[in-house]
């Protein structure tokens with residue numbers, strides 16, 4: 001990072017020398033973030049619960065960019081595994097300076113029908129998992145006295161309630177506050193902590209729900225004021241914006257990119273209206 005001369009940054013390769021670590025890196029948004037950050041010159045470490053064989057085709061495509069990359073199978077709910085993952089990344093690529101907690105799951109079920117196991121799973125992956133990665137990587141940055149960036153992948157569902165995903169909404173709302181508290185604690189070390197909070201992305205978790213119920217995709221789209229769904233690449237672009245060394249003042253913020261969805265009362269429509 002060059003804190004004194006942001007105007008001198010070559011934006012084509014503005015992340016050269018950085019090491020990005022991305023959880024849920026084989027998912028639709030995680031892999032788009034990897035492509036975006038690698039394209040800007042960062043080395044990229046991906047972690048996901050999926051087996052290493054699943055990562056091979058993606059890494060083979062990413063590597064022609066000439067950037068270093070690696071994959072580790074890791075369960076973000078396991079604090080120890082995440083710590084060991086960060087250690088392996090540091091030995092191979094250097095200490096991660098761009099930390100992207102992105103792994104998440106969603107359970108679509110009304111609150112009164114949700115089992116304790118379903119509730120804990122969403123909280124464990126989405127909130128505990130994000131904390132585990134952020135904490136482990138920040139400890140290494142602090143040990144090296146290096147600046148860095150954390151970009152949590154939040155959701156518009158932290159900013160406005162959505163029926164039938166209670167644990168997901170609660171996990172993302174808690175993540176939002178974790179982002180703010182960490183931003184306050186870490187500002188003096190030049191570690192900036194922000195979140196990107198997308199609305200309906202036409203991929204990943206939302207697309208999986210829509211595949212089960214195609215009519216829901218149509219009705220959901222109608223509720224977005226700008227009338228557009230988001231692509232994973234558009235989310236990745238905002239993550240890269242927060243990672244840009246020229247962006248030196250934003251911390252504790254949320255880039256809410258939901259096309260105005262959270263401004264409406266659409267999310268509180270009754271079940272039979274959806």
Ligand SMILES: NC(=O)c1ccc[n+]([C@@H]2O[C@H](COP(=O)([O-])OP(=O)(O)OC[C@H]3O[C@@H](n4cnc5c(N)ncnc54)[C@H](O)[C@@H]3O)[C@@H](O)[C@H]2O)c1
Pocket residue numbers: 023024025026027028029030047048049050074075076077101102103104105125129153154155156197198199200201202203204205206207
């Ligand atoms: N798709 C959307 O509309 C949307 C909207 C707002 C926010 N988001 C957020 O974007 C992020 C990425 O989601 P996506 O839509 O790309 O979904 P996705 O399912 O494509 O990606 C999520 C990835 O997380 C991985 N994962 C799940 N549990 C894990 C665990 N215990 N340990 C490690 N990895 C695990 C999955 O294997 C998957 O590859 C999430 O944080 C999600 O909440 C998505």
